[in-house]
Amino acid sequence: MTVQTVSLLLSAAAILILAAVFLRVRVLAHAVEDYAPVQGRAYRIRAIAFWLMLLVGLPISIWLLRDMPYEADATEAQIVNATAAQWYWELDREDVSLNRPVEFHVASMDVNHGFGIYDAAGRLVAQTQAMPGYVNRLVHKFDAPGTYRVLCLEYCGLAHHGMMAEVIVSETGGSDG
Amino acid sequence: MAEAYTTAGAKVTAADRGRLWVTLYLAVTGIVLLLMMTLGLLMRLAQSDILTLDPALFYQMMTVHGTGMVGIAALGGMAVMWHFLSAHVRLHGWVLGVNLVLFLAGVVAILAADFLGGFGGGWTFLYPLPATSGAVWPTWAAALHLSGLLVIGVGFLIVCLEIARAIIVGYGGLGRGLGWHVLFANSTENVPPPTVVASTMVVIVTTLALTAGAAILVMSLINIAFPEIQINPLLAKNMTYFFGHVFINATIYMAVTVVYELLPRITGRPWKTNKVFLAAWTLSTTMVLVIYPHHLLMDFAMPTWMMVIGQVLSYVNSFPVLIVTGLGALAILHRSGIRWDLISTLLLISMFGWMAGVIPAVIDATITVNSVMHNTMWVPGHFHFYLLLGLLPMQFAFMIYLARGEDVTPQGGDMTAILYLLFGLGFVGMFLMGGWASVPRRWATHLPEWLIWDQIASVMAVGVIVLATVFVLKFLTRMPRILQEA
Incomplete structure (x- = not known):
């Protein structure tokens, strides 16, 4: 449940x-x-x-x-730098592996945004704020493969509702760089 | 034990000098409320994909709706509190007049900034959005909106200072207004009645909230004028949410005085000020100030100890005033032999709405829950719950009470209140269901799978507006007589 x-x-x-x-x-x-x-x-x-x-x-x-999510364990984490701007997301990596922690480094280039991760069923599974001048570290372990969406969860202006990106979770994932 | 009573059968007569302003406050509250409710309905219709609204206009309406509702929550709440408090301390009515003039000036500025200037920064005006709109609105619109808010805040601050002055003069200090001489020194002298205790709490916390709000507004205005002067965004966020959280909670504490004053008269049973009551209000005075970090639980840069306070004390805070007042109201009503009518039913609903609305709020203040509920529709779900079904029924009850010439003998009409409750439950329930389905809040357009909650909510909103109109009209149509009697 x-x-x-x-x-x-x-x-x-x-x-x-x-x-x-x-x-x-x-x-x-x-x-x-x-x-x-x-x-x-x-x-x-x-x-x-x-x-x-x-x-x-x-x-x-x-x-x-x-x-509490603030000091979550991130052993052997896959790092994803996520930067918000009016009105788009920039993720330096979109493919991640299943069952391994992903450490999102979430920042903003302009105003406050909200980094919300939605699973394939449209259920919010994790979030943190994206704030100018700060990098928030969000650790999440994906336990099901699929295409996850990133939506903006902090009102940021005209196209707030249009800020979407994707994270693809698979067995192999992408390269850890 | 020393006790003060809101006595059964006592007739509180507001100072005539204040009556004109109290009446005008309620009239403005009622009219603006209906307009803001209509904006809310239009937004829900747009989210339902029934009405096409340009996103820019949607966010302007959202800004006006949020700001306007907070404004009239305070205006109506202040009218209620002033009316009943004026029977216990000597207040200067002209202060209410000054505040109303400033309020209306601020409203004009905000409407011009938002609908003419295109400002859509939300009621939160979260730094640095006002100055960083992505070229959507001009800086003058942002400056005008924030200036309007500042003017309104200054007006309410003046009223708070006047009430604080009156309590200090009447009771010998704000500590005595909270009954500390009874609570800590077992004094039986000059025991403050419930309305005075609540009013003292309100002026303490509201003064602090307005000061923080004014400070962040001035800082944001400076940033708009001189972009090179920047603010720490986390500090700005703390100040904004401290102001917003405390201020909106205070509006309920203002309005709850109608429950303390009218239930004893309706039932013939006194509402006692005892040590538990006083301790509860003192605890709430402190806790309402320190639990605001529950709005910032997803700001991971916040110190962890503040997040812990935000969760644990939010839970603890639900006990003192809420349980003491809620159970107190139920005890006064239980087997009291009353016949239900519009006023008593609205008061009963208000207690239910307040207590029930806090439940999803406290759940959302749990950090693990907040991780998947924050800024979803769950949030407007719980605050609409205790504002629509807690605060507003208190204000409606007061309007009807004045419209009936301060007569509390049963005169029927409770079915309209029950219908209001049912439509209101349907309306807030759809917000909560949206939160359950992870629908983000403050989105101009919704995905197809979310529309069902929006569409049902729109139908419910129509019912709420119709019934709210009935209550407001009952007051407005009797306004000439109310003023004449004053």
Whole structure:
């Protein structure tokens, strides 16, 4: 299951649970009960929510930090220099090998751009920003052959939507130069 | 424990000097809102391949839409907060007038820059795009747009300073406005009610945001005038997103005062200021300022510790105000014996929209998720969620409340609010589905496989606009009477 699908399902589930709570409050609002016991229950729920978020949610959030893309391993990486400009990409290499890390050195010649890699099914698999004056290092290991597209993911002006390039992933790939 | 109440049955009467301006703020908010919504619909139709729009015009409209929506979120939010706060502290109404004049002057400048000059740099005006358009727009258009923004920012800054002054005079300091004397010293003197606490938080964070925003605007203007004077792009990006993140969040904190003030009157149950409430607002005051790096998670040049803060504290930040306010609202309503009507339903929806909209936002603030969701349609999905279904229902509820002569007895009409919710859910849901399908945001034209989400969203947008028009018209048609009563 992709990260996108997990995110969508998690969001949908949480929103539906929340909607059920609100719906219950709406349906039962016509009934009359003293405020004090209602408030007492709400405070207890609030306390439970607080401790759950602190003892369960917070460790999960910290645990999720283990996969940060900033210092990804790039042993025997294939280097691709990707430079953005209004409104095109320049890649010094378009053919890369499967199952070997590719280290993209992403830069910009003018304004901010976004370097987004899409797989053959049109799913975004990795990205970083392309910023003037900086070189961002993005490491990605392609695990399926095919033609991947690079799209611009940071608004950069008139032909932002036209900035596309291709990366071809195969068993043999291109030369490491 | 010391407590202050937004008391049941109390009638807040806005200072008459402020009433004229509050009414005009809401009128401008309502009219501009409908125009910006229409621009939004046209953009979604263009992305649906139903309407042909020149990309240059699309991006001009996108710039106006984004900037205008942030502007009226603040204008309407300020009207709500001012109205209720003026019952607790003494405010000078003319300050609102000054801000409105500056706001309208800024709007004229922005409209001229964008639609006449062709500026389309987005609401983010991300350096160095304003000065580096690829010869698409002239530098005067960029300068005029940024100057318009600066004028608007200065206006809101003046209002924030006036509110800060009034709270300092009324409560003895901003710390006391946040209730620190209650929280840390167990004082029972001059306990600030919820509206004062929220307003204090708003002026603290908004003043900082506007200062950063004004600074980057001036720096960008200097760069336009003297291209040899350059700015560090990463610094510029930090300043822009610090401003944008804090400012748009503050607009919700402004508007939520309507929930604190009206629910007690509708239900007859008080909204208490207690230590948990005060601690929550103090925590949020801090955290809303430091979590903005979650907008920069794909800027790998950022220090890693800032990214960690961006992820972890974004998650933590969802608790204090949101859970405390959301659960507080639900508790006040639960088994309260009320009959639902338009105002109470809008307030209920606003709490749902705010809380639910934060869920996809927090998920997106997770770095591994952000790697495949950042700058996709997922992002407008979550911010439209809590603005369209959180912030706007608060503002609509306030408009209806004034239109009904500040009478909160049930008068029906809740079905229109429910329809608004359903169309709104459909609309934001299509953004989220687009994000799931990796559709990039801010693209003038879409690939064929993405059109289905755009087309359904367009239908939903029509419903949202029709219902928003109903709410705004309810207010506008009663404006003469509102002003007469004032």
